[in-house]
Amino acid sequence: MRLRHMTHGTHEEFQALVTVTADPTCYSQAVGHPHWRDAMDQEFNALLHNNTWRLVPLAPDMNIIGCKWVFRTKRTADGAVERHKARLVAKGFNQRSLYGLKQAPRAWFKRLHDFLLSTGFCASNTDVSLFYYVLDGSRVYLLVYVDDIIMMGSNPSLVNTLLNRLATAFNIRDLGKPGFFLGIGTLHTSAGMILSQRRYMNDLLNRAGMTDCKPLATPASTMQAVTPSDELFDNPTQYRRIVGALQYLTITRPDLSYAVNRLCQFMHSPTVDHWGMVKRVLRYVKGTVDYGLRLSASTSTSIQAYSDSDWAGCPVDRKSTSGYAVFLGSNLVSWLSQKQRTVARSSTEAEYKALADVASEVTWVVSLLRELGLHTGQPSSLWCDNLGATYLCANPVFHARTKHVEIDYHFVRDKVASGEFVVNFVY
Template identity: 50%
Template sequence: MLSLSVSRYWLIHQLDVKNAFLHGDLTDTVYMHQPPGFHDPTKPGYVCYLRKSLYGLKQAPRVWFHRFAQYALRVGFQHSRCDSSLFIYRHGTHVAYLLLYVDDIVLTASSNSLLQKIITSLGKEFAMTDLGPLNYFLGISTTRTTHGMFLSQRKYALDILDRADMSNCKPCNTPVDTKSKLGPAGPLVTNPTLYRSLAGALQYLTFTRPDITYVVQQLCLFMHDPREPHFGALKCVLRYVRGIIDDGLQIFPSSTTKLIAYSDADWGGCPNTRRSTSGYCVLLGDNILSWSSKRQATVSRSSTEAEYRAVANAVAETCWIRNLLHELHSPLSHATLIYCDNVSAVYLSTNPVQHQRTKHIEIDIHFVCDKVATGDIRVLHVPTTSQCADIFTKGLPAPLFTDFKSSLNVHSLTPVPTAEVY
């Protein structure tokens, strides 16, 4: 949504609903004791029958969302099937997108008059505050510049470093070395709760820092039984974050509407289970939309199988994004390009020959081949030196890591922000 809005130079506003859960109408039968200070002395044994939801009820989030969805549909919004938190409005050439997260709303529209009309309508229905242009949402700082929008979690990263008592640590160039991957060996950590807390916090940091996605995924594999080598790797990530504390994700205005994905796998990389690690990133024009680093569920018998399963994951993600763009009234007219550095996996996508080592991965083969046959997907070969998805599957040398990191639009905010552009 941000990529489309920035590319079209739309205004983006942030709204906050006051006491959101109190707007919900209960359909379930719920009773509660008379609250302190509101007892009826003549009926001490009576209880309250709730008609509206209260904070603390397990039904409260659901009934609030149902209440909001009913209003949105009544005023002309359509509920997205791809993302339950997204509402889309279209009337003629006028378009608006609304994202709801509990009581926080991000709203963008094709014209300022439509934006203000929707804000006024929301204010009449719910008690809410217009916080103005999008600035700080769910811990992510947004800055509009002459070059688009810059997303940063600098404050959140500083809080993580302070929690780990590493605010003044010595920085390092990369978040993970090129040595073998982490295993289950080593002495137990003295404070496993701190390890889990920091690893979970780093997971949220990957929302604007795809460059640490791989190592955070590796650290989270051992949250149930953290060892000292794992804690040492986690400290290495924190040292890296400290060195590039001002880095974030840049979203550019892009006239290109091509959807491109890079897919890679590190065959048998896990020293304990011999499972492979899949990684991909999806870009719309110049902007990265989605990325992932995940250990495969089964052991692959060949590098071709591991790469092909990674391609299937990337294809599934791009299919979802294509459907979402269609709902956003921005359908794609070109096939999605999936770049893979394994020639055999590329051949299998168009010629599903049942070889001895691939005949057991029938579902993935037919899934990808069907998408290629319909023209939605094209799987192409890319040299390993240009495979930026490598950053999601293994540790890389510093020069190559920096190059791929730049390809993901992760850097510091260098241009001076301006308010006159939008």
């Protein structure tokens, strides 16, 4: 298990991606290298330490399942080798908790979950991967992704104490400050930090064969609409692979959300024109590899959310696209761009549906902040540029004009009536 903990500090600048070498694909390729032998020894000893298996006599009716080694070189944000990772995985399916089985992540998470609760952590009801620990005004947060963990807290001594408790039950590896986590690099600045996927972007451009492409200033054309085309793209697997990779890039690049969401609508049968749209997005990525998501300390903890929609913007089915951005203080914490499920009969209806989407997201954010003891109790502000939609949120007299709108969107009115939300008009 690898664990990173966050405290205040600095980190060196991101550098260009370096050339990577291929990882071994089998035991015979790896055994000749000392670093891979050490990685396999560490993995095998960890499995023994965690009592992953027990030896039993072989019975005639047993279905023997083989195993294999999987190797991967872990790198830092600048591409330098951080360590060599070897994992022993099972080939097949049964009820034992081992790498490679469908049940393995669930069984591993249950063991970690039970241990954390026994040591005083509380499991979040809003996010199943989040745990928090409160003691004498100090707070520690622990976020889990499979066997990668980030721990952060306001009291360094308490963080170290909890790290030592984890070490008594698990073979953990403390990697210090999270300079690179799940493909996302962190650059610490005097004002806060920047989350960047620079290395991921370079890898993506290399995978698409566009490392030397000419950059563009925008990810999509504002003049050319997406229209049906009869000429199918000859490599739909490549299209799905690249667009799927672009989806992960939107974690730190909200400016790509609309363009990538539009590309995802043609996964089933991409055309040559759609592939051209993908290449345009990649050319935009080429010119913005230094872009990232800035997070900084804010004097305000108020929630401000903005929503918008383009009424009947899709020329194929005339459905509208909703978009929203949610700010906690001065930090952007959530965003989305997606096509609406039904056709809107007016611009007011389209904007109202977008308001409902952002209201749902803000409800989740508020629930999380309340659970962590970080919510101020002040109502959240929702901003919309359609007067009709803002009136609908507070005036039930308009009900006769909106009977055709699905009922689930009307929960916005309840939130406004209860004082949880305030809907404002923005020019």
